[in-house]
Amino acid sequence: MILKEFYKNKKVLVMGLGICGGGAAVASWFSKNGAKVTVADLKSKRQLSESMMKLKGLPIKFIFGKHKRRDFVGYDLVVQNPAVPNDSKFLKIARSSGAQIENEATLFFKLHNPKKIIAVTGTRGKSTVSTLIQKILCQKYKNILLAGNIAKLPMLEAVEKINKNEMVILELSSWHLERLQASRVSPFLAVITNLMPDHLNRYSTLNRYYQAKKNIMQYQDSSDFAILNKDCALLANLEKKYDSKKIWFSKNKMIQDGIYFHNGNFFWQQNKKSSKIVSIKVLRLKGSHNIENAMAALAVAKILNLNNSQIARGLKSFSGLGGRLEVVQKENGITFVNDTTSTTPEAAIAALKTFPPKRVILIAGGSDKKLKFQNLAYEIKKSCKRVILFKGEGSIKIRKSLLRVGYKRIIGNVATMRRALSYARQAAVEGDIVLLSPACASFGLFANEFDRGRQFKKILTRK
Structure with missing residues (x-):
């Protein structure tokens, strides 16, 4: 872990302001913590006017419309935002001139204790699972924040709202995880909902996309947990890979260590002992895919020793996210x-x-x-x-x-x-x-x- 004061007077380039708020949150955080911030984006000032309003009054330099070599030289740190590909020649220029390359997720892992991070990824369901985890854990813990790809709370804003000993839930995309491997860090508790074909407009092969997702477990140790979908063929063979403890979930078969679904009920099995958690009747989400999403969240709850009443209350409190059925x-x-x-x-x-x-x-x-x-x-x-x-x-x-x-x-x-x-x-x-x-x-x-x-x-x- 490092202290945020480390970045005071550092020269920071935010590469990609974007229109979803993440780039603005990064630029704002660095500026408010004393860094000398520049933002570069290929879009025009007019296209980015809404994002710029969020940075009004901050001493930030803006470069819009075109990237030039000289604009990427002389920085201590470059923050790569999601739309920026890893093979960008301008990232290479920045790196060769001495800049460290980070993204929002790798920065968060440096600013917060990884042993207090629950991180969720997957092709589908990660927002729903992340939110379900938060709803359930809130039945036991007072201050559980959810940040990251879900876009409700940028990660660096979350840093300001929690102390180093408080748990936080992060929803991480493959873009976030691309750089996590280079930082040699993983969360205490990692969830992969599933792996399916996606983002071949960014990745040259599906294997590269899948490997980016698996980076979430790369540096876990034997005290950490990985929660994985046993019904996903691309995950089912990871039993002996990576050092973390594997907790599985399945809606199609009984699981030796983890969560399974049978006759309308969710069960938890550990050490050859099976116990009912809750009935599906408490789940308010439609679709069989949401049975899998619920199981992933239940596995987190069981690892953290929530009781069945707390779990049931959490499930009942969530009726779904906007834009998802x-x-x-x-x-x-x-x-x-x-x-x-x-x-x-x-x-x-x-x-x-x-x-x-x-x-x-x-x-x-x-x-x-x-x-x-x-x-x-x-x-x-x-x-x-x-x-x-x-x-x-x-x-x-x-x-x-x-x-x-x-x-x-x-x-x-x-x-x-x-x-x-x-x-x-x-x-x-x-x-x-x-x-x-x-x-x-x-x-x-x-x-x-x-x-x-x-x-x-x-x-x-x-x-």
Whole structure:
């Protein structure tokens, strides 16, 4: 651990201000702790005006619109934000001139005790699992903060709200974890919800993406815990890899050490002794995938010795996050559901399986992450009476996959959310579900996936 005073008078470059708030939080924290801060971003001042407002009045230098070699020389530290690829030539320039390269997560691990960090990653479910863990642990501990990729609380802001002996929950993306290995540090308690194909627009191979996720366990020792999904083939073979104690969860089989689901109940098994924790009836989340999410959170609770009553209260207190199978409105017997955080085919498949077949009008598509859509096409054919696709390369691939399986009820090349909802209303009748579950990234038509969801909700709820 290091003290935050270490950064006083250090020359810090924040590479990537962004529009989601993370870059602004990093720049603000360093400036308020006495560092000499510069922010560089390829976007224009106008595009970043909202983020800049968060830094108003702070002595920060801004470089917008273009990167030049001289702008990356002479720093003690460069903070790499998520949109910046590891092979950026400007990171190499900064490193060769003596700068240390960090990201928000590696900084947090240096500023807080890793033995007090619960970290959650995975392709799907990490936000839900992180929040479930917080809801459950709050039944025993007073000050449990959740920070990181979930975007509600930036990590460096969390540093100011806790002391070094308080537990904190971090939701970590593969981008955060890329640099954790270089820092040779891991959390006391690591959770991997699952591994599925994703982000091939960033990673050259799936193995590189999966390895970034596994970095969360790389430097755990025998006193640490790794909570892993036994039903995920890519995780099930990690029993003897890494030094941490493995705690498994499964909805399909009995587990020797961990959590399993049987006959509508969650069970905890340790040392060949099995005990019921709670019934699924206390879980308010829809979808079989949320059984897995609940089990991951229950495993954390059991490791930290919460009793079953505390666990039940925590589960009951959580009805889900926005943008994840979120029922926005019921209108003339038609249900409108916001699942904007569905950015992969597997996520959209899971969403479709929660609704009756042939009653879904699906709004999907967007930009391409180099993923395959054939399995989604088969599920759409079983589940959907109509598909409405946004403009985008991902949408083109979805359409081709649908045509291959003989599905033709497609409206394509839709440029706005308003137009998409107009088409959906025309197709829907009483008892139908209009589901926004894009299976693609949002870049191009929307600022990000959350902007996509906000537009969906705003149009529906505007009086």
